[in-house]
Amino acid sequence: MTGEVAVLGAGMHPWGKWGRGFVAYGTVAARAALADAGVDWRDVGSVVGADTVRGGYPGYVAGATFAKALGWQGARVASVYAACASGAQAIATARAQLLAGLADVVLVVGADAAPKGFFRPAGGDRPDDPDWLRFRVLGATNPAYFALYARRRMAVHGDTLEDFAQVKVKNAALGALNPHARYRKAVSADEVAASTVVADPLRLLDICATSDGAAALVLSTMDFARRHGVADPVRIRAVSTVTPTYPNTVLDLPDIATDSAAAVPPGERTFRASIAHAAYEEAGIGPDDLSLAEVYDLSTALELQWYEDLGLCGEGEGAKLLRDGTTSLGGRIPVNTSGGLASFGEAVPAQAIAQVCELTWQLRGEAGGRQVAGARVGLTANQGLFGHGSSVIAVR
Known part of the structure; x- marks a missing residue:
C-alpha cells in the first residue's frame, strides 16, 4: 500500500x-x-x-x-x-x-x-485542561481515576475483583518471559488480592508503576x-492520533458515571473507540483481522475496557473474553504479549514506541516464549492527557 x-x-x-x-x-x-x-x-x-x-x-x-x-x-x-x-x-x-x-x-x-510516586502535572496551572481540572478540582489522581472506571465496570457490567486480578496474572506471566520488562515474575490472583488497596477497588498489583x-x-x-x-x-500501515469529538470540556466523564451507551450521543463513539476506529479505517481492516494487540493497561480494569473499545467483543463482554482465554497467549487475540505496563511500568515518551517494538518482534517471529503463532497483523492502543489518541497498526 x-x-x-x-x-x-x-x-x-x-x-x-x-x-x-x-x-x-x-x-x-x-x-x-x-x-x-x-x-x-x-x-x-x-x-x-x-x-x-x-x-x-x-x-x-x-x-x-x-x-x-x-x-x-x-x-x-x-x-x-x-x-x-x-x-x-x-x-x-x-x-x-x-x-x-x-x-x-x-x-x-x-x-x-x-x-x-504519582506523576505531577507539568507546566503550571492549566484551568483549560480537563486533566488538570481532574487533578486539582476533583483531587482525582490517576489511581483514583482508574478506580472510578473499575467501579463503573463492576456496577454496569458485573465485573469482579477476580476478573481484574486475572488481567495481572496474564500479563505478569508474559512479562516474566520478556528480557526488557521491569517485573519478571509471575503472580497469582491471591497475591493480587493480598496487595495493598490503593484506590478501592484497585490493589497495588492492579496499577502500573512509574519506570x-x-x-x-x-x-x-x-x-x-x-x-x-x-x-x-x-x-x-496506519497511525491514529485523533482527538475526542465529545464532550467538549471534560474527557470521558459521562462514561465513568453512566452506562456508556446512554452517554454517547447518537452516531458518536467513545474517545478510545474512535482511536481504534480511525486506525482500522486507514488500514482497511477490522478487529477480526488482528493477530494480537498491545493496549495501555494503566490498570487491570482499563485493559478490559480496551477489549470493548477495540471491538474485540461487545460492550460489557470484556471480562468474559478474558475468562475464556481469548486474550491469553494461544487464544484467538492475545493482548499485551509484552507483559504490558503491568510488567513494565510507565516511561511515558517510550511506551507507545515500545508497543510497536513488541509488534515488530511478534510479526518477525522473534518473540521467544511470548510468540503468537502465525502473527500477521498487530495493533497498539493508548491515550495521552489532553485528548491525545494513539494507535498503530503493523502488518507483515
Missing part, C-alpha cells in the same frame, strides 16, 4: 529504576535499533524524539538531544509531546517525512527517567528497505 513504511529495526533499554538520565537510556535503545536494522547512524536522515517534560530543557527538545548524543551528522530533527501518546505522534511524524520524500531513514526515540526506560525504531521508505536487502519487512 502507498501509505506504508518499513520497520527496519527495533531496540529498547530495559525498564526499571536505574538512576540515570533519559538521554543515556534513549541512546542505548537507539543504538540497539540501528544495529537491529543494520543501518549506520550516518545514513539516518532524520531523528524524531518523543519529549519528556520531566527531563528539563533537553527533554523538551528530545530530537536534537538524541541527535547530539549519537553524534552530530546533519540529520534533520523534530520533537513531539503528547503525554502517553508521544511515541505514536513521533511515529506519525517520521512516517510523514518518509512518505513526503524528506528522508529515506528516520530514527524514532522515546525515553524517560520517571520520578517515584525508567527507552524504546526506539528505525523506519524507512519501502524503496530503501528493498535496496537494503529486506524484501518482506514489517510495515506500519
Whole structure:
C-alpha cells in the first residue's frame, strides 16, 4: 500500500529504576535499533524524539538531544509531546517525512527517567485542561481515576475483583518471559488480592508503576528497505492520533458515571473507540483481522475496557473474553504479549514506541516464549492527557 513504511529495526533499554538520565537510556535503545536494522547512524536522515517534560530543557527538545548524543551528522530533527501518546505522534511524524520524500531513514526515540510516586502535572496551572481540572478540582489522581472506571465496570457490567486480578496474572506471566520488562515474575490472583488497596477497588498489583526506560525504531521508505536487502519487512500501515469529538470540556466523564451507551450521543463513539476506529479505517481492516494487540493497561480494569473499545467483543463482554482465554497467549487475540505496563511500568515518551517494538518482534517471529503463532497483523492502543489518541497498526 502507498501509505506504508518499513520497520527496519527495533531496540529498547530495559525498564526499571536505574538512576540515570533519559538521554543515556534513549541512546542505548537507539543504538540497539540501528544495529537491529543494520543501518549506520550516518545514513539516518532524520531523528524524531518523543519529549519528556520531566527531563528539563533537553527533554523538551528530545530530537536534537538524541541527535547530539549519537553524534552530530546533519540529520534533520523534530520533537513531539503528547503525554502517553508521544511515541505514536513521533511515529506519525517520521512516517510523514518518509512518505513526503524528506528522508529515506528516520530514527524514532522515546525515553524517560520517571520520578517515584504519582506523576505531577507539568507546566503550571492549566484551568483549560480537563486533566488538570481532574487533578486539582476533583483531587482525582490517576489511581483514583482508574478506580472510578473499575467501579463503573463492576456496577454496569458485573465485573469482579477476580476478573481484574486475572488481567495481572496474564500479563505478569508474559512479562516474566520478556528480557526488557521491569517485573519478571509471575503472580497469582491471591497475591493480587493480598496487595495493598490503593484506590478501592484497585490493589497495588492492579496499577502500573512509574519506570525508567527507552524504546526506539528505525523506519524507512519501502524503496530503501528493498535496496537494503529486506524484501518482506514489517510495515506500519496506519497511525491514529485523533482527538475526542465529545464532550467538549471534560474527557470521558459521562462514561465513568453512566452506562456508556446512554452517554454517547447518537452516531458518536467513545474517545478510545474512535482511536481504534480511525486506525482500522486507514488500514482497511477490522478487529477480526488482528493477530494480537498491545493496549495501555494503566490498570487491570482499563485493559478490559480496551477489549470493548477495540471491538474485540461487545460492550460489557470484556471480562468474559478474558475468562475464556481469548486474550491469553494461544487464544484467538492475545493482548499485551509484552507483559504490558503491568510488567513494565510507565516511561511515558517510550511506551507507545515500545508497543510497536513488541509488534515488530511478534510479526518477525522473534518473540521467544511470548510468540503468537502465525502473527500477521498487530495493533497498539493508548491515550495521552489532553485528548491525545494513539494507535498503530503493523502488518507483515
